[in-house]
Amino acid sequence: MPANVKDLPRLKRPDVERPGSGIVHLGLGAFYRSHGAIYFYEAMKKSGGDWGIVGVNLMTPPLQREIFEPQGFAYTAVSLAPDGIKPQVIPVLNDVLDAPEDPEAVLTLMADPKIKIVTSTVTEKGYCHFPSTGKLNREHPFILEDLKDPNKPKSAIGYIVRALDRRRKAGIRPFTMMSSDNLPNNGHVVHAVVVELAGMIDPELAEWIEKEVTFPCTMIDRIVPATKPEDIEQVAELTGVYDPVPVMHEPFRQWVVEGKFVDNERPDIGAAGAQLVEDVTPFEHMKLRCLNGTHSSISYLGYLAGKETIFETVSDPVFAAYCKFLWEREIIPAVDAPPGVSLEEYTAALFERYSNPSIQHRTWQIAMDGSQKLPQRILETVAEDLEADRPVPGLSLAIAAWMRYVGGVDERGNPIDVRDPLAEKLKALSDSGETPRKKVEAMVAVDDVFPKVLQENKAFVEGLVSAYEGLVEKGARVMAEQVVA
Structure with missing residues (x-):
């Protein structure tokens, strides 16, 4: 292996048919790429469907698109078992957008009728709420920015609300909004802050969201340590290619999902091992x-x-x-x-x-x-x-x-x-x-x-x-x- 792993051939997307994009994910971090994205990938392998994912990086720097694009938006997921590590290439991402660089591209995509589900992993603080009450922090700097310009939101909540508003005005059915963060009643939390922000913009929008949009609660479980430089070197040694964005995870995983989706449109995540239940x-x-x-x-x-x-x-x-x-x-x-x-x-x-x-x-x-x-x-x-x-x-x-x-x-x-x-x-x-x-x-x-x-x-x-x-x-x-x- 060369002294510098960057001298190795770059990871390439497998030569398989690429599905259409049906999911937008806000907050493209290591956890989602180790968990939800793999479930969606496996669901399509078993049951088909156009459920490819477009990831959205809400924060910058660093820019994520320029990292993922040279390898066709594929990445390596590595299972860290006690008896050894097992890498696999995950080709579920169709694109990555950097929201601060082009907010219009993100809003246009989220308003596209082909997008049926929006998922998010933005951590607890990304929902701009008070954890002790669940209420929106109306003085949060990101929320104040969200209210200024409908075409340049700042927070995940701002993008969700503005995209739903575009769909409402265009007569397009809404997407399902599904949080994948470690929050109790995460669907209810996101529902509450989305409706509250929408009400500050247009009470009719808030009423439409209340009536038409579903926010299924989820429980996610997989230990995903942060990727370190030595992990990148280890993956390169195992695979013989350079991937600057591998993810490391434990073998165990669990995903429990409330079965509430707009028009019941969703990938067959049950076939990939997710549990669809009435009460999470x-x-x-x-x-x-x-x-x-x-x-x-x-x-x-x-x-x-x-x-x-x-x-x-x-x-x-x-x-x-x-x-x-x-x-x-x-x-x-x-x-x-x-x-x-x-x-x-x-x-x-x-x-x-x-x-x-x-x-x-x-x-x-x-x-x-x-x-x-x-x-x-x-x-x-x-x-x-x-x-x-x-x-x-x-x-x-x-x-x-x-x-x-x-x-x-x-x-x-x-x-x-x-x-x-x-x-x-x-x-x-x-x-x-x-x-x-x-x-x-x-x-x-x-x-x-x-x-x-x-x-x-x-x-x-x-x-x-x-x-x-x-x-x-x-x-x-x-x-x-x-x-x-």
Whole structure:
């Protein structure tokens, strides 16, 4: 292999018939290309149909089209199994558009009657809402931009609303709007913010969306670590070609989808293994609380303790025991299992997934955007536990670890690169508090994160203060050990 992988031949799209485009995806990141895009690709292989995808990059730089176009918009997806890695080429993308470069091209495409479904993975913060209430943040800079010029929206919500408006005015049936983000009731969340923004533009548009557009809820599950330069080199060594945009993922995957589509037009994702159900809620609660809740908890504590990855964190017997404690004592009691599912077996399988040495999922990556993630991943569980008089020392420690993390300094005094929409505000609140108590009280008062029921629970706040003090005095590992003891 040449010293520079860029000297290898470029990945080429397989010489197979290209389907027509029926799906637009907003937020073309690694997760979607490792999950939803593969389901759609496999559905077409089994059942046919014009369900090719046009990906839309909403943020720039970097420009994505110039990266994907030389390889025919194909990319390599790599399954990271404990017994070895398995690459496959995915030729499901027909094009990639960079929205900031050409917003008109994106709106024209979304308004095309051939497009039946719009999907999105823009992360929690991409919906420009308040996670604690689900309401649209009308003062969000992106929303303010969305209102200025109908031909140059900024947010995913802005593109959705303006494209639907074009279809309404042209007498074209709407597309199905399907979120693939880790949000509880994600379809309901997107529905609410889309209708609210539409109402600010034209009440008749909002009424039409309410009547005609469907927003199916979904539950998605697959661990997808960020692609690193060494991953690109490894893929090149395996395949003999250069692909600058491979995606790495665990073998496990799950997609539970509410079967509500406009005019019932959709690819046969059931043939590819997706579960089409009437109610996603029990699957969603199980995953958000059991997987995402522990993922966030051990990422903050693990990072503070100097652990770089989830695998490294759960390889430590203290954090392994802490993770299992959370499931047994605080999370499973607050979860209603979906029909036919054993939560004990589900969480045991989760631990095996965390323990996969081939998955190097960085604690820093999972720790991003905690202010947007904590309400649904942890705080809802805490509120239900407290309502049922169940103690929450483990989850309180996780919340305190988040508070220390957003303070921007780890246990060794090193700076933390905190990535969060509220990073500046949270850092200022942390800095303004001279004692752990003052820091905790200042951050608990942030309405964008903490619901009133927790803000006003004195015992809960005292537990956070005690946990924060312990983190400062003893460190994350000792505190996790004490919780389990």
